Amino acid sequence: MTKIIVVTVLAAASAVCAAESGARASSPATLTPGVLQAGTPDVLKTIAGQTVTTVEAWEQVRRPEVLELFKTHVFGRNAVERPATLRFEPIEPDREMMEGRALRKRVSIRYSGPGGEGAIALTAFIPKTVRPAPAFVLICNRSSAKHIDPDRLEKNPFFPAEELIARGYAALAFHNGDVDPDVHDGFTNGVHAVFQPDPSVRKSDAWGTIAAWAWGASRVMDWIETQPGIDRMRVGVVGHSRGGKTALWCGATDTRFALTISNNSGCGGAKFNRMALPKSESIARINKSFPHWFCTNYKQYGDNEEALPVDQHMLVALIAPRLAYVASATLDDWAGQPGEFHSCVLASPVWRLYGQQGLVPGARTAPSAEEQASAAAMPPPDTPLQQGRVGYHLRTGKHDLSLYDWQRYMDFADRHLK
Ligand code: GTR
Numbered sequence: 034m035t036k037i038i039v040v041t042v043l044a045a046a047s048a049v050c051a052a053e054s055g056a057r058a059s060s061p062a063t064l065t066p067g068v069l070q071a072g073t074p075d076v077l078k079t080i081a082g083q084t085v086t087t088v089e090a091w092e093q094v095r096r097p098e099v100l101e102l103f104k105t106h107v108f109g110r111n112a113v114e115r116p117a118t119l120r121f122e123p124i125e126p127d128r129e130m131m132e133g134r135a136l137r138k139r140v141s142i143r144y145s146g147p148g149g150e151g152a153i154a155l156t157a158f159i160p161k162t163v164r165p166a167p168a169f170v171l172i173c174n175r176s177s178a179k180h181i182d183p184d185r186l187e188k189n190p191f192f193p194a195e196e197l198i199a200r201g202y203a204a205l206a207f208h209n210g211d212v213d214p215d216v217h218d219g220f221t222n223g224v225h226a227v228f229q230p231d232p233s234v235r236k237s238d239a240w241g242t243i244a245a246w247a248w249g250a251s252r253v254m255d256w257i258e259t260q261p262g263i264d265r266m267r268v269g270v271v272g273h274s275r276g277g278k279t280a281l282w283c284g285a286t287d288t289r290f291a292l293t294i295s296n297n298s299g300c301g302g303a304k305f306n307r308m309a310l311p312k313s314e315s316i317a318r319i320n321k322s323f324p325h326w327f328c329t330n331y332k333q334y335g336d337n338e339e340a341l342p343v344d345q346h347m348l349v350a351l352i353a354p355r356l357a358y359v360a361s362a363t364l365d366d367w368a369g370q371p372g373e374f375h376s377c378v379l380a381s382p383v384w385r386l387y388g389q390q391g392l393v394p395g396a397r398t399a400p401s402a403e404e405q406a407s408a409a410a411m412p413p414p415d416t417p418l419q420q421g422r423v424g425y426h427l428r429t430g431k432h433d434l435s436l437y438d439w440q441r442y443m444d445f446a447d448r449h450l451k
Contacts, residue, residue, distance in 0.1 A: 109240035109328030112228040118145045135198045148230030156183040157205045159262045167267035168203035174276040181206040190436040212249030217325040237329040247283035273434035278302035285351035292356040299368030303359045305375040306338040313369030346379035353383040358424035365432040390421030
């Protein structure tokens with residue numbers, strides 16, 4: 034396949050100009066790093082070949098097309114949306130925590146179907162002084178006990194509830210494994226089995242495990258809508274790595290979330306596929322290691338990225354005109370940082386349809402000629418881009434969700450949500 038060769042961190046240097054002018058690199062030898070090249074699906078071109086120039090055409094034609102393409106080829110189609118059986122049961126009485134600064138609620142989000150019952154244990158800390166409070170919902174893909182301890186005996190920057198409360202945000206978290214265990218079990222347990230007890234009838238576009246986790250985050254939003262203490266119009270969904278892929282799919286499919294945050298999401302998340310990033314995870318590799326994450330149709334695209342009718346900038350674009358934030362880490366080559374950034378650049382024209390700014394590059398004191406020629410060079414480490422409605426930062430350090438990341442997400446929410 035033809036791939037973009039990324040030579041420097043200026044991966045996206047010419048992307049905006051090229052994407053917007055419709056320029057295409059003709060051969061690998063003449064490629065400019067980051068240029069949208071022949072074969073890359075254009076987010077603003079319909080399947081029938083029409084260029085989308087209005088919000089109406091985006092919302093009525095192209096956005097539904099893109100969503101369908103991701104359902105059919107990548108994440109799969111949910112067996113149910115909000116089940117009629119959904120109910121919320123307190124796990125224990127509400128309690129004041131954090132020296133009276135927060136009210137803790139623990140709730141079991143329960144549902145049943147032909148294959149039995151399922152439940153998601155949700156922990157919510159709601160600030161006492163801000164009502165209704167904006168909120169962050171963490172899709173936690175690490176152990177609950179260590180990372181989202183409801184009693185706060187174990188405090189972890191992965192879910193810095195105290196810091197969120199101090200800045201006036203409700204902090205909510207659930208464990209992804211409650212919705213569907215993160216193992217390839219042939220879809221015989223978790224939410225798949227609740228609603229589709231016979232896996233032998235699964236279709237090639239049936240929902241995989243990431244779609245199931247995203248479905249779980251939507252059920253959390255169903256609960257939020259019953260809570261006067263939380264402002265349902267100002268809720269962000271956050272996930273790290275596999276959780277970041279999930280957050281993006283959740284933000285794409287559930288427009289009730291005002292903000293979608295993908296932390297180090299990599300392949301199947303924000304990472305643009307059609308880019309040669311040899312140290313990063315490929316579609317072939319992810320399908321082999323995690324055959325349950327995506328739908329069966331996605332298997333065809335291993336070592337065959339050019340046949341995929343979408344690329345991941347289109348996933349980010351599905352969040353427009355709401356807020357999106359993508360973060361990378363300098364030592365996280367596996368997630369393909371330039372690819373994560375590149376998707377933000379190529380998604381931004383959709384925000385511009387709304388008369389808004391998507392990703393806004395940072396001001397440089399001494400821009401190079403290449404940077405001047407471009408609207409979007411990848412920023413240096415620890416220099417967040419937060420001016421537009423698509424945020425981005427490259428944190429110094431390893432693959433993780435750190436306090437630094439959360440602080441930047443709160444800065445972005447302070448700026449655009451408050
Ligand atoms: C890796 C996987 C990545 C990422 C990561 C994680 O093993 O290859 O796609 O999801 O796990 O979730 O931490």
